Amino acid sequence: MAPTTDSDSSTAEPLIRFRAARKEFASGAVAVEGLDLDVLPHELLALVGPSGCGKSTTLRMVNRLVEPSSGQVLLEGEDVMSVDAVALRRRIGYVIQHVGLFPHRTVTQNVTTVPRLLGWDKRRAAARVEELLDLVGLDPATYGRRYPHELSGGERQRVGVARALAVDPPVLLMDEPFGAVDPEGRRRLQVEFRRIQQTLGTTVMLVTHDIDEAVSLADRVVVLSRGGVVEQVADPVTLLARPANAFVEQFIGTGR
Numbered sequence: 001m002a003p004t005t006d007s008d009s010s011t012a013e014p015l016i017r018f019r020a021a022r023k024e025f026a027s028g029a030v031a032v033e034g035l036d037l038d039v040l041p042h043e044l045l046a047l048v049g050p051s052g053c054g055k056s057t058t059l060r061m062v063n064r065l066v067e068p069s070s071g072q073v074l075l076e077g078e079d080v081m082s083v084d085a086v087a088l089r090r091r092i093g094y095v096i097q098h099v100g101l102f103p104h105r106t107v108t109q110n111v112t113t114v115p116r117l118l119g120w121d122k123r124r125a126a127a128r129v130e131e132l133l134d135l136v137g138l139d140p141a142t143y144g145r146r147y148p149h150e151l152s153g154g155e156r157q158r159v160g161v162a163r164a165l166a167v168d169p170p171v172l173l174m175d176e177p178f179g180a181v182d183p184e185g186r187r188r189l190q191v192e193f194r195r196i197q198q199t200l201g202t203t204v205m206l207v208t209h210d211i212d213e214a215v216s217l218a219d220r221v222v223v224l225s226r227g228g229v230v231e232q233v234a235d236p237v238t239l240l241a242r243p244a245n246a247f248v249e250q251f252i253g254t255g256r
């Protein structure tokens with residue numbers, strides 16, 4: 001269970017808040033338009049929608065890899081654009097489809113990169129690696145000294161998750177994190193990840209084009225149409241039972 005000190009998370013202050021967020025790239029492409037969305041503490045929120053609809057851009061506005069053209073993105077009430085980007089990214093883990101582990105560093109070195117940069121001593125960092133590898137289901141004694149090329153796709157994603165969690169960020173952004181994992185491994189990883197997320201109480205924004213993944217894992221699902229326009233925000237049961245409009249109905253239908 002998520003450690004909910006706030007007894008009812010539906011009345012809790014949002015941890016992340018989009019207010020009329022808009023992103024128009026220099027090319028003129030409007031990736032996100034008029035986005036209003038609250039992400040509550042400890043929830044796993046899935047963002048779904050067709051390819052090119054603005055999911056990744058939405059996510060990347062949270063950790064400032066993309067700057068909103070107008071509107072705001074707030075983290076714990078603070079406009080992310082007014083926070084130092086490095087400090088911001090320490091509070092926000094980020095996992096993408098191909099996690100981009102450093103190829104010439106071992107698993108242990110990959111996971112401890114940020115803690116070491118923050119000045120953790122070797123012993124503390126080593127203890128943290130053990131804890132994290134256990135958490136993601138990799139035996140530290142076996143995997144700690146391996147290099148990325150000695151891992152399967154699923155194992156690499158596990159290391160990516162461990163690395164993203166290294167300094168205990170309250171927020172995790174995940175962009176198609178299981179997309180490159182074989183179907184069997186993917187299901188296991190999804191279930192294990194959900195357990196980890198609930199244990200730690202991490203707030204997660206999960207981007208996926210897989211409606212089944214969204215529905216089975218998320219507390220709430222956001223369906224976006226082109227230009228990052230919100231078509232529906234609902235818990236999975238409501239989403240499936242009462243699609244808000246023809247777009248949502250078609251999207252959740254075609255994805256299954």
Ligand code: ADP
Nearest residue numbers: 025027029031050051052053054055056057058
């Ligand atoms: P999704 O993740 O849902 O597939 P994206 O957020 O990646 O969608 O992209 C949304 C739209 O913005 C697309 O039309 C895409 O081509 C455009 N886009 C994304 N990133 C950039 C960029 N860096 N420069 C210009 N256009 C971009």
Ligand code: MG
Nearest residue numbers: 055056057175
């Ligand atoms: Mg994307």
